[in-house]
Amino acid sequence: MNDARAKRTAVLTTAAKAKTHAKTKDAEQAIRTLLKRGEPITFKAVQREAGVSHAFLYNHPELRARIERLRAQARLAPESPPQPTGDNAIITVLTDQITQLKKQHRQEVQILREALERAHGENLDLRRELARRSG
Template sequence: MTPLPEHLRNATHARTREAEKRARAALAELVKVGKPISFTAVARQAGVSTDFLYRSPELRMQIERRRAKGGSVPAAPADASGDSSTSAAVRALSARLTRQQETHREELASLRKALEIAQGENLDLRRRLARYEAD
């Protein structure tokens, strides 16, 4: 595997630092306004993924510490609706994928049938040609 060129490495580090800065600012803002602290809340406020927050040891520690100070985090109604809309989206995409798979299976079966017919006709024509050439 070829290592990344220096300019790409630098760009990656700069993006990561910027995301960390946004996450710290989001955490501070949530604390300031007295909202419950959670990885999801910080991620939404900062525009980063929760995975990013969990993988950053420093940010993870800060969020867990702030969350512990505030007690348990109540389930926010926005999270519940986000989960149901996510689930609905997943169900819709799964149904669409299932329909596409069925359509593709039908097309494949049709193409196989046509190929069998074409191969049969080809074999018949070759046999007729062989008889014609023998005469």
């Protein structure tokens, strides 16, 4: 009886992993498709294109980080380059570029800090669970 239960559990585990793998591939393909079309990368857009749930995207750390990074990059991309005029045009353009790069850097650092905070939280949860199970 125990052997049959173990086999069922193994089959279900394998099926769940296969389903997750397929959903991950679908989401990655959706991101590539959205990028090719020049559409904004958002959780909603990836969800719609891949046919996966918001929860799946948010609970998949690699996909979540990639979507957040691409979303942030899109916000930082200048819509159209400034048209220089006058004697100080080069200085103005370079100053604008530096300002934009600083803004992009701050946002990327913030995204990384948030990801690190989540990772620390998950690490703490795992340590607590390990301590609970072993002690």
